[in-house]
Amino acid sequence: MMVSKEALFEQLASLIASAHQLHYEMTKDLPMDDITPLQYEILEFLSVKQPITLSQLSECKGISMPNTSREIKKLTDKGLCEKIDDAGDRRKQYVRLSASGEARMAESFTHMKQLFLQRVEGVQDAELTQMSEAIGVLRATVLRD
Amino acid sequence: MMVSKEALFEQLASLIASAHQLHYEMTKDLPMDDITPLQYEILEFLSVKQPITLSQLSECKGISMPNTSREIKKLTDKGLCEKIDDAGDRRKQYVRLSASGEARMAESFTHMKQLFLQRVEGVQDAELTQMSEAIGVLRATVLRD
């Protein structure tokens, strides 16, 4: 089979839309009492890329430095993340989830996993393997970091 | 190969994160002069699911009806989308992109496609085919609508 890059882009755009929708559906019922949507986004980002400096976080998420600083301060005040001084460069501060931040995100992921398990209930092993391999392929190609 | 559903969930979570990041990187340089982030999100959604009633849009995107109505009004005023009365039920109004809304989104997708093409420059046909099949598998399984 021959695949044009144009057609592949259409597929990818569609995949991204579906992934976004799935994420929305898996997270919409989460508590979220104590934190704002942006703060949750930051926590989710930290749970994937950690530790990270404030500048890097600002750059990766497209949030200005002053606003990044403000939000991280709020999250730190809430005990959900913590700052670590860089040993070599005393200007830099790394941010990571605190123990309770990790716990908090673990809850989120558990909730999402429940919904995921419902969705793949009764799916055969062969198909699961196929899905796993498909994700592997994508992460190795377009979605590599 | 045997894949546990737990492991597959981890992979999926990682895929969603990567897809989100890729989408961010492909869209961050877009003009966005005339519309707000939320309005862009709505336009992107419409370009995938169209036409749709205000209620459905409200439900799908998790935006309250009053706020959905307000944002659609703004987009309509800007000439980017239009409402169509439902023939059967005179309460309902369908929303779809206008011609200039379609044009606007076509520009966005063209920009994204440029970045995508850079990313897959020099990738072999065999690998493109593999990617295409992988996306097909995912859309047929977890990411089906």
Added chain:
DNA sequence: ATAACTTATTATCAAATGATAACAAAGAAG
């Protein structure tokens, strides 16, 4: 018919987020 429900609108207020300026401390470069 009328009561209950659905769909959409307008108005209003509160909260979250974005943008900018001014500042300070540390490091890098000349």
Added chain:
DNA sequence: CTTCTTTGTTATCATTTGATAATAAGTTAT
């Protein structure tokens, strides 16, 4: 040493977004 750059903070204001109440018109059920 002093100049320039990087990293982060605080303060402030504007804009965007969320939440709620009140309303109106159309549909459905009783």
